[in-house]
Amino acid sequence: MVPLSLPHRLVLVRHGETDWNREGRLQGGQDIPLNALGREQAAEAAGRLKALEPGFAGLDYICSPMGRARETMDILRRDLDLAAGAYRVDDRLRELTFGTWEGFTWREIRKAEREQAHLRERDKWGFVPPGGESYRMLAERVRPVLAGLERETVIVSHGGVARAILALVGAVAPQKAAMVEIWQGKLLVVEGDRADWL
Template identity: 80%
Template sequence: MVPITLPQRLILIRHGETEWNREGRLQGAQDIPLNALGRTQAAEAAERLKALAPDFAAFDYVASPMERARETMDILRGQLQLEPGAYRIDGRLRELTFGDWEGFTWREIRKSEREQAQMRERDKWGFVPPGGESYRMLAERIRPVLEELQRETVIVSHGGIARAVLALVGAVSSQKAALVDIWQGKILVVSGNQADWL
């Protein structure tokens, strides 16, 4: 994979926690709202952004169309006293789809679909869940989003998106990207091929 060189700093924020996150359920394409902790995490991300970049009002803001990402963006912008709703929605930033596995925990999947789960463990980047998509497919979907960035941008999206970005900019290998923990309430600052949590 040829790494993308971003022209400007990119700030990635994973949506706050949902009840399905708390329960360890695969959400993927399911539109699950934030829980109380998730709303707190969204506000914490705003404070981190404010401390990192006093010129945050000049950034471009883009969100996944999924409710948990839009709610996180709305809370973030409210905390920053930015105009509500004055951000872009990009459908390409929706979460990795787990297909038939959505709604189940990994424990349940390992028990009911043992062979498939083992195949995924051997190749998390390339494995396609039944009716779903792989991280490789996700990276192809979001590559154009990164190539279109013109200025410093805040993207509120999902764990899968952040992993794909890390691989696309060359911060980590694709195989390692699929294993990276993506934290809620923190911000991931991507500059060149470096990525740091704040």
């Protein structure tokens, strides 16, 4: 994979926690709302962004269309005193889909589909779950979004999307990117081929 070179800083925010996150269930394309902790995490992200970038009002803001990401963006903008809804929504930033595995925990999947789960463990980047998509496919979906960024941007999206972006900019090798922990309530700041948590 040829790394993308981003001319501007990119700030990634993973949506806040949902009950399925807490239970370890694969959400993928399911629209699970934030829980109380998730709303607090969205507010924490706003505070971190305010501390990072005094000119936050002039940044571009783009969001996944999924409800948990949009609620996170809405809380973030409310706490920054920015106009509600004055951000772009891009369908290409929706979460990695896990197909028929959505709603199950990894423990349940390993028990019910041992061979498929083993194949995924051997190649998390390239493995396609039944009816779902791989991280490789997700990265190709997200690549044009990054290529089209024209200024410093805040993206509110999902763990899978953040992992794909880390691989796309060359901050982490693809096979390792699929295993990176993506925190809720923090900012992942990408500059060039570096990514740092704030």
